[in-house]
Amino acid sequence: MMKTSYTQNRSPRLFRIILPMVLALTVGTASAADFIRIKSSSIGGSWYAGGAALAKLITDNYPEFIGVNVASPGLDNETIKRMARHEAELGFLTGPGSYNAFHGKGPTWTEGQDIKAMFGLWPGVINAIVMADSPYKTLSDLKGASVATYVVGDVNGEQVLELLKAHGVTEDNTNFFRIAKSDASRMFIDKRVDAIVYYFGYGHGNLKEISSARDIRFLPPDQAAVETFLAENPFYYLGDFGEEFGVPNAKQLIGPYLLAARGDLPEETVYKVTKVWYENLDWLREVLPNNIKYMNTKDPTAGVPIPLHPGAERYFREVGLIK
Secondary structure, three states: OOOOOOOOOOOOOHHHHOHHHHHHHHHHHOOHHHEEEEEOOOOOOHHHHHHHHHHHHHHHHOOOOEEEEEOOOOOHHHHHHHHHOOOOOEEEEEHHHHHHHHHOOOOOOOOOOOEEEEEEOOOEEEEEEEEOOOOOOOHHHHOOOEEEEOOOOOHHHHHHHHHHHHOOOOOOOOEEEEOOHHHHHHHHHOOOOOEEEEEOOOOOHHHHHHHHHOOEEEOOOOHHHHHHHHHHOOOOEEEEEOHHHOOOOEEEEEEOEEEEEEOOOOHHHHHHHHHHHHOOHHHHHHHOOOOHHHOOOOOOOOOOOOOEOHHHHHHHHHOOOOO
């Protein structure tokens, strides 16, 4: 079994394992085949931490590869475009983002993108956040409020708008700020917006910052209003969320996260990356304690809406996780 380790007197915090990112600056002076660039997210997100962990696993266990965590805002479309331009080999994606790209669904995509799934990760949670003392009780109450959500063109932002529209909250009757998640978090803490609606979820750094700075609540959807949305978007389900951050649980929309690879990556490369992740789950539980415990390690295809890469499929068949 592959192992990665750190000395007993060193903290395993992930800022200590992101050094491979620096190597991205020298990609032009070495063979690109030696680098496995992982498009994750901005600092603070669970994808960023996951990308850093995977980069370390790759670099520590395979002398022929150097893992690079490419940290920037975790927008699905940006990630997939980087993969299409061969600026990244792997990417963290949401279910809707990967599904739309693979099938070439508009408005972003006019043709299917050559991406394949490797395995499902921990789920993501679309959190609708307000101050604890606000008058808002459900998503429908946000009509007329100031609400921050994803930048224009992001698939998850469009889904948030669809969700809110099902509750009567539209761009015609509500003041939307389409900005980056980190900026929205700061605006919310400063009380410059009434609510923010983004994928935050388990272990998210921005959500920890928000819940430490302010007393907050999560707004649940209205049952009747959300039923149509769920029927049209089968990636999601409703689940309780909040206690991890010291906030009373509320029903929130939960959807899949997954790791994807370019479809043209060699089978052997994807096989090795899949193998090193699954054979180091104990270590991953230590460095990603808020995330790996929610990962369905018994069914790597759970919630994954696009086909597996042959390299990942080969590994899972070998170990008996798929037939």
